[in-house]
Amino acid sequence: MNERDSEIIAQSLSQHNYIETIDIDSADLIILNTCSIRAKAEQKVMSMLGYLRKAKKSRPDLKICVAGCVAQQEGEKLLERMPHVDLVVGTQHIYGIPSLLDKKSYSGERVATDLSDKYAIPRFIPDTSETHSTQNQNQQFSRFVTIMQGCNNYCTYCVVPYTRGREVSRKYSDIIDEINVLVDSGVIEITLLGQNVNSYGKTNPVTNDGSPFSFPQLIHEVSKINRLERLRFTTSNPKDLNDDLMKCFRDVPKLCPQFHLPVQSGSNRILKKMNRKYSIEKYLELVDSLRKYCPGIALTTDIIVGFPGEEKHDFDETMKLLETVRFDASFSFKYSDRPGTASLHLSDKIDEEEKSRRLAVFQKRQNEISLERNNGYIGKTVKVLVESLTAKGYQCRAATNHVVHVETSTTLVPGCFADIQIVHAGQHSLKGRPI
Ligand code: 5AD
Numbered sequence: 001m002n003e004r005d006s007e008i009i010a011q012s013l014s015q016h017n018y019i020e021t022i023d024i025d026s027a028d029l030i031i032l033n034t035c036s037i038r039a040k041a042e043q044k045v046m047s048m049l050g051y052l053r054k055a056k057k058s059r060p061d062l063k064i065c066v067a068g069c070v071a072q073q074e075g076e077k078l079l080e081r082m083p084h085v086d087l088v089v090g091t092q093h094i095y096g097i098p099s100l101l102d103k104k105s106y107s108g109e110r111v112a113t114d115l116s117d118k119y120a121i122p123r124f125i126p127d128t129s130e131t132h133s134t135q136n137q138n139q140q141f142s143r144f145v146t147i148m149q150g151c152n153n154y155c156t157y158c159v160v161p162y163t164r165g166r167e168v169s170r171k172y173s174d175i176i177d178e179i180n181v182l183v184d185s186g187v188i189e190i191t192l193l194g195q196n197v198n199s200y201g202k203t204n205p206v207t208n209d210g211s212p213f214s215f216p217q218l219i220h221e222v223s224k225i226n227r228l229e230r231l232r233f234t235t236s237n238p239k240d241l242n243d244d245l246m247k248c249f250r251d252v253p254k255l256c257p258q259f260h261l262p263v264q265s266g267s268n269r270i271l272k273k274m275n276r277k278y279s280i281e282k283y284l285e286l287v288d289s290l291r292k293y294c295p296g297i298a299l300t301t302d303i304i305v306g307f308p309g310e311e312k313h314d315f316d317e318t319m320k321l322l323e324t325v326r327f328d329a330s331f332s333f334k335y336s337d338r339p340g341t342a343s344l345h346l347s348d349k350i351d352e353e354e355k356s357r358r359l360a361v362f363q364k365r366q367n368e369i370s371l372e373r374n375n376g377y378i379g380k381t382v383k384v385l386v387e388s389l390t391a392k393g394y395q396c397r398a399a400t401n402h403v404v405h406v407e408t409s410t411t412l413v414p415g416c417f418a419d420i421q422i423v424h425a426g427q428h429s430l431k432g433r434p435i
């Protein structure tokens with residue numbers, strides 16, 4: 001979502017006559033669009049701001065703006081700690097950055113971080129005539145579209161409800177208009193974004209006449225857009241995953257066979273302390289249904305190790321879950337305290353060394369499983385979207401979201417599909433040759 005927000009900021013500034021540079025040392029304005037999901041992300045922002053303090057000393061006219069979740073979380077305090085920062089812009093104000101910068105030059109307003117419960121995601125039509133440095137090469141044909149933001153779930157470790165605010169769904173017609181513009185410019189793959197996409201349409205009306213409209217309906221409607229070839233979405237909380245959504249993997253051919261379903265822990269005791277509102281038994285039922293509706297679906301997850309009070313037997317349950325589900329890949333993190341969250345106040349914290357040990361044990365086994373699963377693709381033919389030509393050959397993407405590297409003397413065209421026979425598997429990617 002930050003990547004998408006950065007594109008929006010870049011586009012709105014270029015509409016206000018700013019010219020983009022990729023050279024930080026020649027910029028007159030630097031915007032850091034920040035993440036605070038884990039302590040490490042926030043530390044990166046602080047060290048970058050430390051570096052920029054020196055830059056500002058040698059170039060006093062340089063304007064520095066901090067946007068996004070760290071800005072939201074810290075607000076005024078950020079200015080106290082970092083006086084060289086000119087402007088702090090929270091998550092609901094990114095569309096207003098050009099006018100905030102204008103105002104700054106005469107009124108000196110430096111913080112825009114109020115979070116409104118009545119926030120509506122603005123209508124915003126992407127400018128497809130320009131490429132910004134916030135975009136990767138493959139974004140000519142593969143793009144993110146925000147459909148909702150914020151979260152009402154209050155998992156006890158999570159800062160999102162405080163940084164992104166209450167859950168708000170974007171108007172259905174704005175989403176369709178945005179996708180149509182992208183598809184008209186040659187985009188063929190769309191990823192629908194939200195902190196909890198399954199809640200789309202549940203918290204505010206998204207249709208003009210106020211009639212109910214759900215996430216599975218949105219998937220069906222988006223898939224009707226001609227020339228759109230691939231559709232993906234992220235992220236879902238398992239507690240809100242219903243049969244209608246799972247059936248989309250069977251019934252909507254454009255919906256890619258890939259599902260990111262964060263489980264966080266394999267222990268029911270810890271899931272309860274995390275306020276996740278599902279059990280492992282329920283999670284395993286969902287996995288079975290997904291695999292029934294869509295055999296071959298690639299499943300990925302998020303895991304937190306070392307949540308306060310996680311005992312050895314809880315961690316063993318997480319390892320057991322890994323063996324039961326055999327995820328294609330996972331993203332795993334050491335628990336870190338976040339400001340404002342409920343788990344911050346839990347007393348039974350796990351020490352850093354033990355968290356690191358558990359993380360290493362988990363990742364080692366996950367890597368082995370990923371390799372085993374990837375080996376299962378050897379000899380198979382997969383249809384890939386060619387994304388870019390790199391020094392190591394073509395980088396492509398399978399419908400399952402696997403990265404496929406192709407070394408060939410045949411010319412492949414970025415933005416086109418190719419049938420590739422897989423000849424080698426690594427832990428994180430596949431290698432193949434064109435048929
Ligand atoms: N500590 C560690 N990991 C966290 N995540 C969210 N909050 C924390 C935290 N306080 C992880 C979760 C989530 C992913 C985006 O980041 O696994 O799914």
Ligand code: SF4
Pocket residue numbers: 151152153154155158159160161195196237
């Ligand atoms: Fe955070 Fe996701 Fe829980 Fe919402 S559902 S509070 S975004 S972890």
